[in-house]
Amino acid sequence: AITYDPACDPQYKDISPQHTMCIVGDVGTEVVLDQAAKDAIVQKHNDLREGVNPVAGDMTKMVWDDNIAVVAAKWARQCTQGHDLERNVPSLPGIHVGQNAAYGYGSFDSAIQGWYDEVQFYVYGVGSTTGYWKDVAHYTQVVNAKSQRIGCGLADCPSGSKFYYCNYAIGQYGIKFPYLNATQSCSECPNQCDASGKLCVTCPPTSDEWTCGPNNSWPQPYCTIYSNVKYSCPYMCGICPHDCGDKMCYNGGTMNYQTCQCTCKDLYTGDTCETLDCPTGDPSYCGKEQPYGYPQSFCDMYSNVPTECPHMCGVC
Structure with a gap:
């Protein structure tokens, strides 16, 4: 045991x-x-x-x-x-x-x-x-x-x-839509697509690797000469538009790299989405069986349920 x-x-x-x-x-x-x-x-x-x-x-x-x-x-x-x-x-x-x-x-x-x-x-x-x-x-x-x-x-x-x-x-919550269907790969990240043309490269939370820059191993001209450099140096090469220092968005929040501002998921507030802001209770449909509501088993199956029923799902 x-x-x-x-x-x-x-x-x-x-x-x-x-x-x-x-x-x-x-x-x-x-x-x-x-x-x-x-x-x-x-x-x-x-x-x-x-x-x-x-x-x-x-x-x-x-x-x-x-x-x-x-x-x-x-x-x-x-x-x-x-x-x-x-x-x-x-x-x-x-x-x-x-x-x-x-x-x-x-x-x-x-x-x-x-x-x-x-x-x-x-x-x-x-x-x-x-x-x-x-x-x-x-x-x-x-x-x-x-x-x-x-x-x-x-x-x-x-x-x-x-x-x-x-x-x-992040781990999955639901299985019906594991990704966004589109007519073209990388359509949601047109300026941040990898060499395959099919995968979005996410901006690092701080800055480029230490090898990037005019006084280091990879100066800016390397961005167009060597295919790997723009992925190791996304800020220098213009893939990531802004260096937001060491700021990160917590609890599922997303970073706008143009403004360095976090967009928080429901229930969270604060500059980095660090604060849990719970409602006084769940809506009446939480805890009810289908088709009348969301049973507790849905907490681990559908990403929206913990947000809509935070007390039932143990978030609050």
Whole structure:
């Protein structure tokens, strides 16, 4: 049985006493992922995200996140089929972290392909053709446009099977519309499209890499000479229009890089969307079964429900 250390690291315990990083001990042995393995996992996801059908206008390019990965690796070492109770990370406050799991595959490449292959049971805008949303939820997580950061873990377990886990930020809430259908890729980010012409490059929260600039390794003329430079130096090369310093938008807020202002999701206010502003109660339809309202089970299925029913869903 899984037990939790009451004296675990406060940064995780403050999120939840049942956080994965508070689990006592391990069952399996971690298979350490080197940089090549991490790059291959990210590339596999981005290759699959490029090819979605119908076309996505807002599909973002994924990047690796070590803070997410360490949690995925800890859960993989528990050799338990199913999802952990709490995997959010302190480095991304207010951000829901999703998860995909696989067992017994020979490689991460085949595990990720297995998740994607659930597309055979999926219709965009409808959901699962089997009538069971879990039959396609791995696929929709792989191609969720808002999932920009990924971290994975792998363990050898006593059963002889390998346990694969990938965690995603932002994690998915619903399966019908994992991305915005459009007639052309990158239509929602025309000036921030990657070299493939199909994935949106998100602006970093602070500034360009230290190698960018006239007195460093990559001066501005390199933007048009070398294809990789504009993605490492998006501000210098004009892909990202403004450097907003170290400002970030929390709790699902979005940054306007022209003005450095945050647009906050419902329930949150403040310059960086840091303040939770709860209503006195939920609307009457919260907690009612369909077709009369939203049952509590919808909290983890549809992204609008936690906002409309914050007390029922434990947000407030």
